[in-house]
Amino acid sequence: MAIDLKLIYEQWLAESVSGPYKGFINQQTFSSNATSTEFYSVKMERMVYAASPLERRHFLINLEFNDRVTSYFEQYAITPSVSLQLAKKYGLRHHLNGKAIVTVDALVFYSCEQFAEFHSVKSDEDIHKFISEELCDETMTRLEEKLLIEKMSSERYGVSWIPIRDADAPKIKFKNLEALYAGNNATKEDRKRLSDFFLAFCKKITAITSDIRFVDIQKDLSKLLDLSLDSIRKIFSLLAWNKVIEFSLDEFLEPTSMIRVDTFRVFPERLEKCIQKEASKSMMHYRL
Known part of the structure; x- marks a missing residue:
């Protein structure tokens, strides 16, 4: 046929x-x-x-x-x-x-x-x-x-x-974006803290006087904001996915990575758009 x-x-x-x-x-x-x-x-x-x-x-x-x-x-x-x-x-x-x-x-x-x-x-x-x-x-x-x-x-x-x-399509860049993509699974409660996290994060990185492990920054923010370490990681990833926070994707960012004063770039002007976008997003399981 x-x-x-x-x-x-x-x-x-x-x-x-x-x-x-x-x-x-x-x-x-x-x-x-x-x-x-x-x-x-x-x-x-x-x-x-x-x-x-x-x-x-x-x-x-x-x-x-x-x-x-x-x-x-x-x-x-x-x-x-x-x-x-x-x-x-x-x-x-x-x-x-x-x-x-x-x-x-x-x-x-x-x-x-x-x-x-x-x-x-x-x-x-x-x-x-x-x-x-x-x-x-x-x-x-x-x-x-x-x-x-x-x-x-x-x-x-x-x-x-x-x-x-x-x-x-470099594998290291994909590995970084894979981690950022996971931020889309942040809970509604986590999304309500985007602004709080961003302000605290900006203060933290501008106060860096010597190299510090990324996980130590996350732990400090977890205590300061009374959020779990998992929530801190997802909120960071979500802000980075929306390019409110940027860093070089050509170097793998992991908990033990040493953070310098110039590791991150922040864009306050993008925050409000990110908050509005995330507030209207339907909750679902995002997976790669």
Whole structure:
């Protein structure tokens, strides 16, 4: 029985437009053992499916935490009318011999009006370097053919095709953001203390005269504000997630990290917006 890719695509597109977006590939339709995962996107306010650890790192670092990104749609399907035509024109093998839709890992929109990109996330450092129409005259792997279809399809869509490599989503930066993301699980009571914590935190770090362990700062604030150490950590993470407090994400911040007078940057002008945003947020379990 012939597979009608056009019908499959149109059904997916209709469901995506009428209801909450769900990537063409998701936890229900595809599983790559322990490498795939779903997490709740704070930016998109829905579950997001990452097919690999690198995708998850890229989504969190470069999309979730990037203020320039207004929205993104993972596992985005390319219309078969484009991908099949390109495959035929250039003599390429379509995905699974034309029996499956070609997807890109993410369609990303930026705050610049009408500016969007296709992101292709692959861990191989070199696989993207030579993806061009010139490859059509050579023997290509299936992956190279798929990437070439992605790239040429992006031109038909009028968007840029951006290769994402392992180095574009550093593990240390992800580890820091993973900790900050956990701040979204702060309780309602903790969220009511954002202002108190911020004022006490600012006083504490401006009074630093010599390097001090991060955990010692947290313990002092716990006593001062009569909050548990867990609450202190979540409130800090929540303020850092909202960029009211900033620090270098290129160095892992852990309890034993030595804090210098210039380790943190604080932005009082962002506090009120953060408080209002968090007050209106529905309570749920945020997980990566």
